[in-house]
Amino acid sequence: MPHEELSARFPTRALTWKLRSRTLTFDRTPLLMAIVNVTPDSFSDGGNFFDPMQAVEHALRCVDEGAAILDIGGESTRPYSEPIDVSEELRRVIPVIRHLSEVTNVPISIDTSKAVVAKEAIAAGAEIINDVTGLCGDPRMIDVARDCGAGVCAMHMQGTPQTMQDDPQYVDVVEDIFAYLTARRDALIAAGIEQTRICLDPGVGFGKTHQHNLDLMAGCGRYHELERPLLVGHSRKGFIGKLLEDKEIARAYGSVGGTLALARLGVQVIRVHDVRANFEALRLFVACGGVDGVAGEISS
Numbered sequence: 001m002p003h004e005e006l007s008a009r010f011p012t013r014a015l016t017w018k019l020r021s022r023t024l025t026f027d028r029t030p031l032l033m034a035i036v037n038v039t040p041d042s043f044s045d046g047g048n049f050f051d052p053m054q055a056v057e058h059a060l061r062c063v064d065e066g067a068a069i070l071d072i073g074g075e076s077t078r079p080y081s082e083p084i085d086v087s088e089e090l091r092r093v094i095p096v097i098r099h100l101s102e103v104t105n106v107p108i109s110i111d112t113s114k115a116v117v118a119k120e121a122i123a124a125g126a127e128i129i130n131d132v133t134g135l136c137g138d139p140r141m142i143d144v145a146r147d148c149g150a151g152v153c154a155m156h157m158q159g160t161p162q163t164m165q166d167d168p169q170y171v172d173v174v175e176d177i178f179a180y181l182t183a184r185r186d187a188l189i190a191a192g193i194e195q196t197r198i199c200l201d202p203g204v205g206f207g208k209t210h211q212h213n214l215d216l217m218a219g220c221g222r223y224h225e226l227e228r229p230l231l232v233g234h235s236r237k238g239f240i241g242k243l244l245e246d247k248e249i250a251r252a253y254g255s256v257g258g259t260l261a262l263a264r265l266g267v268q269v270i271r272v273h274d275v276r277a278n279f280e281a282l283r284l285f286v287a288c289g290g291v292d293g294v295a296g297e298i299s300s
Contacts, residue, residue, distance in 0.1 A: 005292045006266045010224040013266050017229045018196040019107055019127040019151035024068075026229065026268040028291050029298045030259075032278055033069040033109065033271040034062035035235065038092040039076045052095045056103075059096070063106050066279030069128070070104075071271060072096055072121070073111030077132050077206075079165040089117050094124050101125025109153070115140035122148045128199075130231075132157055132206065134184045146192045153199040153231050154184045158207025165207070173212045174219035177202050181226055199229045199269065205237040213239040217258060221265040233271035234258045256281045263291055 006013060006028055017024045024031065038055045059070045074092035075084050089112065097108055101124060109128035110121035115138045118129045127150060134154040135141045145152045156177045158168050170176045181200045189195050202223060204213050213234070223230050234240070240254040241247045252274045259270050259278045263285060272278045282298060289295045 005294060010221060010266045012227045013224040014227055014229045014268065017151055017199055018194065020122065020149050021127060022107065028296065029282055029286050030263050030267050030270045031068035032066055032275055033071050033269050034059065034067035034275050035271060035273050036070055036072050038072065038074050038096055055096045056099050059100055060104065062275045063104055065276035067106065067275045069107050069109055069269065070100060071109040071111050071130055075112065086114055086116050089114060090120055093117065094120055097121050097126050098124040113137040115144045119144045119148065122150050127151060128153065131155065135188065142188065142191045151197050151199065152188065152193060153201055154188065155201035155206065156180050156203035168207045168209055168212060170212060173208065173215050174222055178222055181223060185226055185228060199231050200226060201231040204232055204234045205239065210239045210242050217261060220262060220267055224266060229268040231269040231271060232262050232267050235272040252277055260285050260290065
C-alpha cells in the first residue's frame with residue numbers, strides 16, 4: 001500500500017501558531033504541552049505541585065523530558081469542581097509563571113477562563129491564553145487577548161464543569177463540535193484577534209460521554225479544515241479507565257496510546273501529564289514511520 005504523507009492527507013493543516021513574542025512551527029509530529037496544575041484538587045495530580053516551587057521544579061523537569069509548552073493552571077476544571085475566586089487563582093499561578101519566565105525559554109500558557117488572571121499572567125511572562133470556555137466565560141477575555149497579542153486556545157465544552165457530565169447530547173459529536181469551533185474561530189477573528197494567533201481544542205472529556213470521547217479522538221483530522229492548529233488534552237481522563245475496564249488503573253500507558261493516534265491524525269499540540277513517556281513513544285513512532293509511513297526523527 002502506498003504511503004501518504006500528512007501534507008497530502010490534510011492539505012489545510014496549519015503549520016504555525018503565532019504567540020505573543022514568537023511563532024511555533026509544526027512539522028510532522030506534535031508538540032507536547034506539559035500540564036502543571038498548581039491546585040489541590042485537579043482530577044489526576046491535584047495537590048502534587050500545589051507549592052509554587054514544587055510546581056516550578058515539576059515544570060522544569062517536564063522541559064528536560066521534552067515539553068515544548070508549559071501550561072500553568074490554578075483552578076481545577078474536573079467534573080463537578082467548584083470555581084475559585086480571582087485572588088486565590090492569582091496567588092497560585094503568578095509566582096510560578098514569573099519564576100519560570102526567568103529560567104526557561106519554553107513558552108508558558110495560562111490555563112484560565114478569567115480575564116484578570118490572563119492579563120496578569122501575560123504580564124508575568126505567559127505567551128498563551130488557554131481557555132476551556134472558548135473565551136466565552138468572561139466577557140472581558142477577548143479584549144485582554146486582543147490587546148496583549150497572546151496566542152489563544154479556544155476549547156469546546158458543553159455546559160460548565162459543574163454540569164457538563166450530567167447528560168451530554170450531540171446529533172453528531174464530530175460535526176457538532178466542528179460547527180462550534182468554526183463559529184468561535186470566526187467570532188475571535190471578527191473581534192480583532194489575528195487568525196494566526198488562534199488554536200482550537202475539541203475538548204475531549206468536557207461534556208462528552210465515553211463514546212463521544214472515542215469518536216472525537218478518531219475524528220480529529222476533520223478539524224484541520226479549520227486551518228488552525230489543534231490542541232487535544234486526553235491525558236489520564238476517565239474514558240481511558242472505562243475503556244480499560246478499571247477506573248482505578250494508572251492511565252499513563254493508555255494516554256500514550258491516544259497520543260500516538262492523535263499524532264497519526266496530524267494534531268499539532270497534545271497536552272499531557274507524563275511528558276517523558278509520551279515524548280519517547282513519539283520518537284519511536286516517528287522513527288518507525290508511524291505518522292505517515294516515512295521513517296524519520298524528531299529532535300531530542
